[in-house]
C-alpha cells in the first residue's frame with residue numbers, strides 16, 4: 001500500500017493560507033455575527049471557523065446558495081440578514097483587486113447578496129490568491145464587470161452600457177442550461193468589459209452603471225474592503241490595507 005500524500009495544488013494551498021490567516025487575525029472575541037461570502041476561497045474561511053472550539057457562539061449570514069451550504073456543512077449556526085442587519089465582520093473572495101482595494105466580484109453570480117452583506121458589515125475582509133492582485137481592475141479579469149439586471153431590461157441595459165463605452169454580453173447558462181444564467185435572486189447577469197479601469201475612475205463608473213433603470217447591482221465593490229489577505233504562490237500571505 002502506498003503511503004505517499006496526494007500532491008498539493010499551489011493555488012489551492014494559497015487560498016487556504018490566506019483564508020486561515022484572515023480569520024485568525026481578524027475574528028475578535030466580541031464578534032458574534034459573521035458574513036460568509038461565495039466562491040472557492042471562502043470555502044476555507046468556513047472550514048477555519050468550523051474548526052473553532054467556540055464556533056457555537058457565532059451566527060453566520062450567507063451570500064447565496066453555495067455559501068449557505070458551506071455554513072451548514074461546517075455545522076455553524078445559520079442566520080439571515082433580516083434578523084442580523086448589523087454584521088460584525090464578513091469575509092469574501094474577489095475576482096480582481098486594485099491598489100485602493102476596490103474589487104470586481106460576481107464571477108459566480110453572487111454579487112447582490114455579497115454586496116448586501118459587505119454593506120451591512122462593520123469589517124469587510126477580502127481573501128484571494130495572488131492572481132487576483134493585479135493593482136488595476138480589468139487588467140487580469142478579462143470577462144468584464146458582472147452586473148445583475150432585471151430580466152426584461154437586459155436589451156435596454158445592453159444599449160446603455162454600449163453607449164457608455166462597454167462591451168456587454170448576457171452571461172450564458174450553457175452548457176448546463178439553455179438560455180442565460182439565473183441568479184439566486186431570479187435575475188440575469190450582464191458581463192460588461194470596460195478594459196482597464198484606473199482606481200480613480202472606478203467610483204464614477206459604478207455610479208453611472210447603478211443609475212441605469214433595471215440594474216439591480218454591480219460587481220464593482222468600491223471602497224468597501226478594509227483589508228485584503230493575498231495568498232502567494234511561495235506559501236506566504238501578503239496583507240493589504242487601505
Ligand SMILES: O=C[C@H](O)[C@H](O)[C@H](O)COP(=O)(O)O
Nearest residue numbers: 039040041093106107108110
Ligand atoms: O460571485 C462570486 C463571488 O464574487 C466570488 O467571491 C468571486 O468570484 C471569487 O471567487 P473565488 O474565490 O472562487 O475566486
